[in-house]
Amino acid sequence: MDLAHVCFFIWILAIxxxxxxxxxxxxxxxxHKKQQKTKGSPFIDEAPALAPAVVPSTPADPPSIxxxxxxxxxxxxxxxxxxxxxxxxxxxxxxDDTAAFREAWKAACSVESATILVPSDKIFTITSTIFxxxxxxxxxxxxxxxxxxPKGPDCWPKADSRKQWLVFYRLDDMKLTGNGTIExxxxxxxxxxxxxxxxxxxxxLPGPCESPAMIRFFMSxxxxxxxxxxxxxxxxxxxxxxxxxxxxxxxxISTPKLSPNTDGIHIENTKSVGIYxxxxxxxxxxxxxGPGCSNVDINGVTCxxxxxxxxGSLGVHNSQACVSNIxxxxxxxxxxxxxxxxxxxxxxxxxxxxxxFENIQMENVRNCIIVDQYYCLSKECLxxxxxxxxxxIRYKNIKGTYDVRNPPIHFACSDTVACTNITMxxxxxxxxxxxxxxxxxxxxAYGIEETxxxxxxxxxxxxxxxxxTETSQYSC
Numbered sequence: 437m438d439l440a441h442v443c444f445f446i447w448i449l450a451i452x453x454x455x456x457x458x459x460x461x462x463x464x465x466x467x468h469k470k471q472q473k474t475k476g477s478p479f480i481d482e483a484p485a486l487a488p489a490v491v492p493s494t495p496a497d498p499p500s501i502x503x504x505x506x507x508x509x510x511x512x513x514x515x516x517x518x519x520x521x522x523x524x525x526x527x528x529x530x531x532d533d534t535a536a537f538r539e540a541w542k543a544a545c546s547v548e549s550a551t552i553l554v555p556s557d558k559i560f561t562i563t564s565t566i567f568x569x570x571x572x573x574x575x576x577x578x579x580x581x582x583x584x585x586p587k588g589p590d591c592w593p594k595a596d597s598r599k600q601w602l603v604f605y606r607l608d609d610m611k612l613t614g615n616g617t618i619e620x621x622x623x624x625x626x627x628x629x630x631x632x633x634x635x636x637x638x639x640x641l642p643g644p645c646e647s648p649a650m651i652r653f654f655m656s657x658x659x660x661x662x663x664x665x666x667x668x669x670x671x672x673x674x675x676x677x678x679x680x681x682x683x684x685x686x687x688x689i690s691t692p693k694l695s696p697n698t699d700g701i702h703i704e705n706t707k708s709v710g711i712y713x714x715x716x717x718x719x720x721x722x723x724x725x726g727p728g729c730s731n732v733d734i735n736g737v738t739c740x741x742x743x744x745x746x747x748g749s750l751g752v753h754n755s756q757a758c759v760s761n762i763x764x765x766x767x768x769x770x771x772x773x774x775x776x777x778x779x780x781x782x783x784x785x786x787x788x789x790x791x792x793f794e795n796i797q798m799e800n801v802r803n804c805i806i807v808d809q810y811y812c813l814s815k816e817c818l819x820x821x822x823x824x825x826x827x828x829i830r831y832k833n834i835k836g837t838y839d840v841r842n843p844p845i846h847f848a849c850s851d852t853v854a855c856t857n858i859t860m861x862x863x864x865x866x867x868x869x870x871x872x873x874x875x876x877x878x879x880x881a882y883g884i885e886e887t888x889x890x891x892x893x894x895x896x897x898x899x900x901x902x903x904x905t906e907t908s909q910y911s912c
Contacts, residue, residue, distance in 0.1 A: 518552045532563065575607070606655050618667075658681040705726070723737065746777040765793075775803060801836070845891070
């Protein structure tokens with residue numbers, strides 16, 4: 437090789453070396469996340485980790501349920517943490533921390549993706565409060581400590597509403613989460629003599645007998661509630677009214693079996709709801725679905741002791757009730773007065789349709805499968821000609837044991853408005869103890885058995901009734 441070729445190759449090598457150096461230098465630069473600040477307090481060492489969203493299996497046509505809007509990496513931190521102790525909350529279990537919570541809410545509400553932190557190892561007492569929006573999107577209320585109301589009706593401020601404790605109103609894109617506890621202090625409320633069976637000789641004395649629901653979401657959308665422990669509510673633990681787009685997951689809700697009216701989760705006038713992977717035991721319905729609800733998916737719930745999972749009651753005071761597209765699947769119901777139930781008052785209008793109960797395990801349950809269109813809280817209810825129309829109800833793979841005090845299958849449909857299109861498949865229910873009760877009850881109920889049921893259900897009528905009353909009153 438002559439000298440000219442050697443020089444040419446040396447020149448090329450020099451150029452390549454020159455252009456590689458900027459790349460190597462740039463690769464040494466990397467970015468650090470900003471240190472997290474607490475509004476109104478010094479830097480904090482560690483941000484609360486948000487509970488990761490659980491992705492349940494979904495039906496072929498799932499309702500439009502919001503996914504967790506904050507599926508951030510556990511190492512990520514929010515830019516704005518509003519610690520309630522920085523606003524004066526004491527957290528000693530006796531001081532009134534209401535003002536501090538209201539101030540923290542007011543400050544966080546105006547900041548996008550803010551987190552209100554209720555720190556661990558403290559017990560915060562606040563009185564009845566409405567946390568109102570609208571707020572900037574992405575607001576998180578992170579409860580890692582204990583949050584509770586005053587202890588009992590005697591300590592409840594007279595100026596405060598006795599119907600509700602914490603209300604979240606007109607919010608969009610908000611999350612209530614944490615690994616802490618919301619304690620209802622309900623024991624003294626349950627003992628009021630006007631509560632069911634609390635009066636002399638098991639009677640109930642006349643009211644007023646108002647008790648506060650613990651948590652209420654009202655006229656809100658795209659709401660996530662996850663990870664919390666809720667217990668001992670004076671009345672309902674959680675209520676959703678006038679909401680759309682609700683995701684509830686990995687909750688633990690518990691009150692004693694005999695605590696009155698302590699429904700776990702109650703929804704009404706609410707659409708597109710997912711309730712997943714939660715455990716509920718209480719003195720009333722684990723989950724109750726009221727009028728105006730549609731596109732509700734319940735999956736992976738363990739329920740009991742309780743009154744089961746209920747649609748209703750519907751049609752009270754001759755009202756219209758419309759409920760549709762409800763799915764309950766992969767559930768366990770144990771030691772409960774009812775399993776899966778539809779309950780309506782006589783005299784109502786509207787309809788219940790498109791209901792599916794699938795893959796449900798019963799353990800010593802009374803009334804495992806029940807439709808009751810004669811629901812009444814006293815002996816004074818009279819027969820009426822109108823009723824909520826119950827149709828397109830499917831029971832599939834319902835298995836387990838029942839309490840022999842009641843037949844495990846009970847279809848008590850209206851005299852004038854039959855239940856139609858009931859489908860039974862793979863239903864196998866055996867007595868927890870004692871002999872098989874082979875006498876399911878049917879009244880004016882129409883449907884089919886896709887497979888033989890245990891016990892046999894020969895009382896279900898095939899086809900459709902010859903005539904159904906004018907259907908306009910059942911349209912929704």
